[in-house]
Amino acid sequence: MSGEQELGITESKEHSTGEWYAEVVQKAELADYAPMGGFIVTRPRGYAIWERIQDHLDGWFKDTGVDNAYFPMFIPESFLEREKDIVEGFDPEVAWVTHGGYDELEERLAVRPTSESIITPFIADWVRSHRDLPMRLNQWCSVVRWEATETKPFFRTKEFLWQEGHTAHRDEDGAWDETMTRLDQYERLYEDVMAMPALKGRKPPHDKFPGAHTTTTIETLMPDGKSVQAATSHYLGTSFAEAFDITYADEDEEEQTAHTTSWGLSWRSMGALIMLHSDDQGLVLPPTLAPTQVVMVPIWQEDNKDEVVEYAADAAAELDEAGVRVNLDDRDNRNPGFKYNEWELKGVPLRIEVGPNEVDDDELTLVHRPDGENSVEDRADIAETVEDHLDTVYAKLYASAEETLEGEIREADSREEILGTIGQHGGYVKTGWCGDEDCEDPIKDALAAEIVMVPLDRDAEPIHDDCAICGEDAQETAYWAKTY
Amino acid sequence: MSGEQELGITESKEHSTGEWYAEVVQKAELADYAPMGGFIVTRPRGYAIWERIQDHLDGWFKDTGVDNAYFPMFIPESFLEREKDIVEGFDPEVAWVTHGGYDELEERLAVRPTSESIITPFIADWVRSHRDLPMRLNQWCSVVRWEATETKPFFRTKEFLWQEGHTAHRDEDGAWDETMTRLDQYERLYEDVMAMPALKGRKPPHDKFPGAHTTTTIETLMPDGKSVQAATSHYLGTSFAEAFDITYADEDEEEQTAHTTSWGLSWRSMGALIMLHSDDQGLVLPPTLAPTQVVMVPIWQEDNKDEVVEYAADAAAELDEAGVRVNLDDRDNRNPGFKYNEWELKGVPLRIEVGPNEVDDDELTLVHRPDGENSVEDRADIAETVEDHLDTVYAKLYASAEETLEGEIREADSREEILGTIGQHGGYVKTGWCGDEDCEDPIKDALAAEIVMVPLDRDAEPIHDDCAICGEDAQETAYWAKTY
Structure with a gap:
């Protein structure tokens, strides 16, 4: 909690971005720190922004066939274990409920870190025939991931608010269309509501969501030159459908396995919004989202x-x-x-x-x-x-952010050039990349920068013929950046 | 989970109300049972009803000075202990998080059973001057109460969705007006949106919310003759303000203690709606709330x-x-x-x-x-x-419910008459009451009926001069009923 505060921001956006951001969030009365590390209290002026983000997205979701639902906030440990990739991905970050009242529970319950493993079995139960597909469910809720990092309101908190969509489709085409529909809606939110130009791409294979076939991402650039993963939409292939047995009878009464997707946007979007537009006088909001215009x-x-x-x-x-x-x-x-x-x-x-x-x-x-x-x-x-x-x-905010972004996408052709360019300017650096995760290591080790995305089009020609790190044939273009 | 289902309701509302209700909820695709006892999955047709209830109530709240906010779902054990009445009231029902990732936590965290003990300290921090009052916060969220009863979707679930409002005021008048404003809005929801006639009253002193000065209640009658506590609004006096130190400087710069309220409506309201109106053909909804009209x-x-x-x-x-x-x-x-x-x-x-x-x-x-x-x-x-x-x-649904309710409020003048009337007819029985909790016991023991409310007006003449149980002077009129 905060105590008495001076009016006016004392930190500088340019020189101490992190401290300045924390000060803006508190003094503009968007959020306060909770007594437990990693948790925040979202105050009315902050929550009102989140409500407007929800209103926009929720309307678009409903217009495109999505139904809201609500699943339990707890997931039995045995359910998490049915999808081994999920377990491996989230086990170190799960908060566990072990006691109800005075009694120890027979089975520990995870506070949901994400809900694939509780939602997918129900979809499996509800889907019988091709007529039940596509099935599109979404929930607005809070999730918990026990990360041991410093609290950064909206960017990094152990509990955060988000929406998570979960859908099942007849085949890859249907599920892939769904993945892209949601990615496009997230892009629209950033471009048309948040005054934030956004880049769309795929995560490199080694950075996909656990169990996903393809993870697509919206990336936005922060004023300190770091990239924010601003929303993700996953094509899950048949991995979850197989683990949880989502099958359906097709027109010929043959049993088929469904293809699924999941997609989510969290209040990190609010964090990126605040950090991008605000200044040394305090909070700057686009009129679309401002509680008071x-x-x-x-x-x-x-x-x-x-x-x-x-x-x-x-x-x-x-x-x-x-x-x-x-x-x-x-x-x-x-x-x-x-x-x-x-x-x-x-x-x-x-x-x-x-x-x-x-x-x-x-x-x-x-x-x-x-x-x-x-x-x-x-x-x-x-x-x-x-x-x-x-x-x-609105147009001025967008134009200013767009101008910055355009100047912050550079090319590089060697390890030294990547390190030098990101080290000096921040922003994005495009290179040819062989596709091997090992080639990311030297950059990660030296600069904490990584490959934040590759182009959506798998057949696109890489910008250079050779991988900037190892010199082998480049398979695609990698965008490198420091990240939040 | 449910498996394949027959279309059509097989149970009878009149003869097996509980089984019929469970069947309507599942077959109308409102909810399904989760794998853990006491938890349900709210399906799109059910969640859409809850969203409409939210829309109505949330609009009225905002029109009358309430701001939405969001507080952490976890409350440190030491915070709960600051309000001893809350601890005593909820301790047997709290779900405890003891581990984050692979590590045991230093202090256990309660999954919120209600949020007074985390919200009130922040209100104390934010309120400095009389100009900061009234402060009115609300959150839509889920809470957990680990009750060991049979799962009844929306009526009794360990996790449930609700809104909880928390406000601070300069004095008793302000806080009491607030308590009644919210009670009136709940009544309006039932009468004008849910087609449910409602009774308004106070809970008897021994059945107040832990720490409250006065708990007011909306009661609705179910077709099996039982009363449902359909929403509550609490005037908390200065007990929470004193425990958590909500003070403010008045116009003369004198320090004063605030008066607080809290008020809530849960998805139990949906349960009562479904049970009241539906029939042996299935779900009946008022057009106001029906996802498809x-x-x-x-x-x-x-x-x-x-x-x-x-x-x-x-x-x-x-x-x-x-x-x-x-x-x-x-x-x-x-x-x-x-x-x-x-x-x-x-x-x-x-x-x-x-x-x-x-x-x-x-x-x-x-x-x-x-x-x-x-x-x-x-x-x-x-x-x-x-x-x-x-x-x-809508008018027909309301008229039918009103006619039933009016016929189900009877008078009694002795213990035998209370037992006989409720035993035979169900519904409400009005009696004189001395105000002593002990006089409730013989009825509770014999019939599981209790005093569900007394009139809001503390000065109202009791309907009979003597307490129907002990024969001492009656202080007020008690409404007795079996309850959910």
């Missing part, structure tokens, strides 16, 4: 207070009526400068200033966050004007 | 199939356009009778039958669930007509 600040003297506040309240009411999320800050005990700083800290994308001049001229002064660009606009049609400005703020 | 069933011969299906599809499209949740069942491999039974089983409130006669006469035949009342209506303005019929179906 517009703050209206009246600036008065004693002799014109009623007039100014009424004018501001009237404009705020008109915005509210039009569906803009607006807050009128007419507090007596704070001066305008304090209010500006507070709402900048809290990430309100548009400030409207109203003084006696605005009242006299039938105007309003609009100020963009984060670049401070301001313009005086007519009071008439203010809702439409504000919507335009909110769109502009 | 209308099923359109075309009835064709080979020579008129295209015409009939097109007419039905056209009407379904018009309903969909108007926001009605409609499903066109044009499956080739099922006959109309099978379809009628299936959609009755699954709780669709309105069926529309379309045969060649309807096409010729430009009409549609509407059939209500559950009473089978049918009427032939003009094809023109069908969306408006359907909305009217859905309202009528």
Whole structure:
């Protein structure tokens, strides 16, 4: 817990990104640290962002045939063991319930680290015929992974909120289409809602989800030059269907094995959003996700207070009526400068200033966050004007992030060049790669950078003929980066 | 898990309510049993009902100043111990996490049975001044209570979904208003959304929430004559504020102790909904909550199939356009009778039958669930007509439940009369009561009935002058019933 806090960010985004991020999260009242290491409390201003992310994705999921459901948060140990890859992948990270009330349980229960091993057997039970397919289930829930790393709110926490989709299909084509549909929806979320340009690719084979045939990924670039795995969508082939016996009768009453997928996005997406856009004044949010889109600040003297506040309240009411999320800050005990700083800290994308001049001229002064660009606009049609400005703020955030990303994808042709380029600039480096995991080791050891993705198209020509590490024939193009 | 199932309910609501309920839940595909006793899997048709309940309640909460947040699912044992009443109340029911990965934890973590003891310290930290009050937080989450009773989906499960609200206020008046606001919203949910008449009252002092000053309750009557505690709202006084040190500086900079509340509604509400309205044909749902409100069933011969299906599809499209949740069942491999039974089983409130006669006469035949009342209506303005019929179906469900409830509240004036009346009829019995917990024992022992509530108004005259058990002066009116 935090105790009394100074208003205003003291750390620098450029020079101490980690500390700056932690300060923004706490001072913008997005989250606080829980008493147990690795856990956080998500406060209303943080949770409201997550709710908007949920609303967008959940709507798209439902429009494309996904049903929500809810499975138990505990998974019997024997169920986890049915899928050996899952066990090997998650065993070191599982939190175990061993006692219920005063009694020791006969079988330990895992707090779900992911739910394939409890959901898949039910899908197997519910699927009988080809008419039951595709079956698409999703749940919004929390999961626990007992990682012994430092707590970084939203990025690294032992418990985190996410959605996990689990689907079954007749064949590889159906399951692969599903995998890509979800990957595309995640990309759309980043591009159209979070103002974050995103890269799409596959994880290298040695970094797939345990048991998956192919893991596809959305990668986003953080301001410190590290890549964030921002969502994943897995084509699981028939490995889970075989382990849990998902079979169906086809049109000819022949028994067939289904192909499955799973896909998930966690509140790490929020972490990436906060880290990418925010600045030394505090939180920056795209208008799409900001709980408060517009703050209206009246600036008065004693002799014109009623007039100014009424004018501001009237404009705020008109915005509210039009569906803009607006807050009128007419507090007596704070001066305008304090209010500006507070709402900048809290990430309100548009400030409207109203003084006696605005009242006299039938105007309003609009100020963009984060670049401070301001313009005086007519009071008439203010809702439409504000919507335009909110769109502009979104476009500016996106353009700035896109420009950064484009400058941060470089090429390299040797181990030394990879190390030098990432060491000096961060960002992504593209190389030819033979496909051998061993070629990742020297880079990982020297710089903690790794291959974060390869192109989705398996037949794409590698950018160079030779692997940048071993010099053997390159099989594909690898994107290297440091990661969160 | 269930295996292959026969379509159609075989048990009788009247004669074997428990078995009938379990059958409806499984065959209408609302839920399935998990591999661990006491846990269920909520399937899409069940979860969709819960989502609609959430949408209604969550909207009302937000309209009345409540913010959603998310607190950790684990609570350190030492935190639970700070509120001794909570510990005593929940200790026998707590599931304990003792290991993270391969390591034993230094301190056991409780899987939250309720979150007062983790939320209240944060409220204490966030509240400084009277300007920070009222503070109203809510979370939608799952909680675990390790009760060793038979699994009854939604009614009794070790893990259940709910919302829990936690608020802090300057004084008793503020906190008491909050307690009643939430109780009224719960009543509104039952009356206006779930078609369930509800009784409002206080729990007797010996049956309050641990640590509460007053526990208020919504009680609903089930068809087997038992009462369900359908939601509770607690005025906690200053007990939690004192245990966790929620103080604030008032206008004169004097330190004051806050008053707090908590309030919750769980998926038990869904259980009560299903049990109250459903029948021997299966699930019955009010149109407000039904995932599918209308099923359109075309009835064709080979020579008129295209015409009939097109007419039905056209009407379904018009309903969909108007926001009605409609499903066109044009499956080739099922006959109309099978379809009628299936959609009755699954709780669709309105069926529309379309045969060649309807096409010729430009009409549609509407059939209500559950009473089978049918009427032939003009094809023109069908969306408006359907909305009217859905309202009528709701009104019929409510009226039927209200009539039953009104006939099931009786008076009694002695121990024998309480036992005889509840034993014969079930339902509620009102008596005078001295206020002593001991007077509940003879009824509890003989019949497993208890005092489920007393009137909200503490100054109300008891209905009889004397306690029906001991004959001393009655202090209030007690409502006795068997309970779930």
